[in-house]
Amino acid sequence: xxxxxxxxxxxxxxxxxxxxxxxxxxxxxxxxxxxxxxxxxxxxxxxxxxxxxxxxxxxxxxxxxxxxxxxxxxxxxxxxxxxxxxxxxxxxxxxxxxxxxxxxxxxxxxxxxxxxxxxxxxxxxxxxxxxxxxxxxxxxxxxxxxxxxxxxxxxxxxxxxxxxxxxxxxxxxxxxxxxxxxxxxx
Numbered sequence: 432x433x434x435x436x437x438x439x440x441x442x443x444x445x446x447x448x449x450x451x452x453x454x455x456x457x458x459x460x461x462x463x464x465x466x467x468x469x470x471x472x473x474x475x476x477x478x479x480x481x482x483x484x485x486x487x488x489x490x491x492x493x494x495x496x497x498x499x500x501x502x503x504x505x506x507x508x509x510x511x512x513x514x515x516x517x518x519x520x521x522x523x524x525x526x527x528x529x530x531x532x533x534x535x536x537x538x539x540x541x542x543x544x545x546x547x548x549x550x551x552x553x554x555x556x557x558x559x560x561x562x563x564x565x566x567x568x569x570x571x572x573x574x575x576x577x578x579x580x581x582x583x584x585x586x587x588x589x590x591x592x593x594x595x596x597x598x599x600x601x602x603x604x605x606x607x608x609x610x611x612x613x614x615x616x617x
Contacts, residue, residue, distance in 0.1 A: 442472075443472050444471065444472055444473070445469065445470070445471055445472070446468075446469070446470050446472070447467065447468070447469050448466075448467070448468045448470075449465065449466070449467050449558065449561050450465070450466045451463055451464070451465045451466070451561050451562055451564075451565035452464050452565070453565045453566060453568060453569025453570075454569070455569070456497075459499065459500075460497050460498065460499055460505055461497065461498050461499070461500075461566060461569060461570060462495055462496070462497050463494075463495065463496050463562045463563075463565045463566045463569065464493065464494075464495050465493065465494045465495075465496075465558045465559075465561055465562035465565065466491075466492070466493050467490060467491070467492050467493075467554060467555075467557075467558050468488050468490065468491050469488065469489045469490040469491075469554075470485075470486050470487060470488055470489060471483070471485060471486075471489060472485050472486070473485055475489065475515075477489075477515055479514075479515060479516050479517045480513075480515070483515075487513075488512070488513040489513065489514075489515055490513060490514055490515070490554050491511075491512040491513035491514075492509070492510065492511050492512065492513075492514070492552075492554055492555050492558065493508075493509065493510040493512070494507065494508070494509050494526065494555055494558045494559060494562050495507070495508040496529070496559070496562050496563070496566060498534065498566055500570070501533065502533055502534035502535065502566070502586060503531070503532075503533050504529050504530050504531065504532050504533070504534070505530065506530060507526045507527060507528075507529040507530055508523075508526070509523035509524075509525075509526035509552075509555050510523060511523055511552070511555070519552065522550075522551055522552050522555075523552075523555070525545075525546050525550060525551050525552075526546055526551070526555065528545040528546060529542065529545060529546065529559075532545070534563055534566065534586075538563065539560065542556060542559050542560075543556065546559075567586060567587060567590070570586075571587060584605075584608050585605060585608070588601055588605065588608055596608060596609065596610040596611065597609070597610050597611025598611075
């Protein structure tokens with residue numbers, strides 16, 4: 432169901448579009464390409480680019496995360512195609528700091544420590560979150576049972592309320608990892 436109609440008149444000012452695509456690679460690794468585009472509905476005078484017309488990207492940036500089935504980051508590539516300042520693209524190399532990190536509890540905090548704030552780019556760092564979710568969605572169900580790493584606890588258990596380790600969903604689909612009372616036992 433979509434959001435209800437807004438009863439107060441309003442005017443669109445800004446649009447942010449995030450697109451993520453997950454890929455299973457032939458070498459056993461997984462890629463997610465994440466793309467962010469910010470655009471205004473009005474012309475913006477910009478010291479770096481001149482006039483940015485309505486609908487043209489203020490920001491257009493990319494992140495590619497490459498991971499294995501253990502969610503170890505093998506590569507991270509960041510690209511800035513459009514930005515409001517001439518120096519924005521200079522920081523993309525810092526995202527290589529994510530190589531060797533594992534997507535696990537504490538991942539979002541670690542991303543902020545390594546590539547956000549004045550040492551990095553807020554927009555690119557924020558794009559890592561949707562890319563991470565897309566990695567989970569891409570791997571779920573496809574890699575299950577195809578390698579030794581998948582005999583361990585699935586990464587999505589305890590990732591949300593549906594997959595709580597003490598819940599009915601885990602009991603039904605992964606009883607070997609169930610850790611508590613079911614809905615009927617409560």
